[in-house]
Amino acid sequence: MxxxxxxxxxxxxxxxxxxxxxxxxxxxxxxxxxEIFYRNPKCPRCGARMKSAGKGKGFKCPKCGYRSLSLKKTPVKIPxxxxxxxxxxxxxxxxxLMKPPQRIGKEKTKPPTKMIPKWHNP
Known part of the structure; x- marks a missing residue:
């Protein structure tokens, strides 16, 4: 896409x-x-959606029979x-190992202020 x-x-x-x-x-x-897709043009005479007459042959209206080589497909944007x-x-x-979303952004930024003496020897 x-x-x-x-x-x-x-x-x-x-x-x-x-x-x-x-x-x-x-x-x-x-x-x-x-996202864009292309639709066949509407017939200028009756307003019906036209059909392709084949590659390089333009469009033909299935309702009234109108033909055109100059009409092009119209782009339509999809939201x-x-x-x-x-x-x-x-x-x-x-x-x-994935961090839960409620803890995202709560990372520790300061070093610990007080170490436990028996566990830490500098």
């Missing part, structure tokens, strides 16, 4: 039963492209439901 994404996960090597597998743990959608952002799986799909 043309979307730009960054994926996080692990790669499972190929074996005799399956090929190389990517186990996704998180997806960052960086950029979402437009996307996907938005830029980070997508993570539900907690039931987490692996044992």
């Amino acid at each position: 043309g979307d730009r994404v960054r994926v996080y996960g692990g790669v499972r090597p190929a074996s005799s039963k399956h090929g190389v597998t990517v186990n996704l743990e998180k997806i960052d959608v960086l950029e979402v492209s437009e 996307r439901t996907l938005k830029p952002g980070t997508y993570i799986p539900p907690p039931r799909a987490y692996r044992h």
Whole structure:
């Protein structure tokens, strides 16, 4: 489609039963492209959707029989439901090393202020 994404996960090597597998743990959608498809033009006489008469032969109206070589397909933009952002799986799909979403952003930034003397010898 043309979307730009960054994926996080692990790669499972190929074996005799399956090929190389990517186990996704998180997806960052960086950029979402437009989705466009092309529709046949409407007949200028009756308003019905025209049919292709073949490659390089233009369009023909199935209702009134009007033919045209000059009409072109019209582009139609489809609204996307996907938005830029980070997508993570539900907690039931987490692996044992994955950080839960409620702990993301709460990383420790300061060193510990007081060490336990019996456990730590500088």
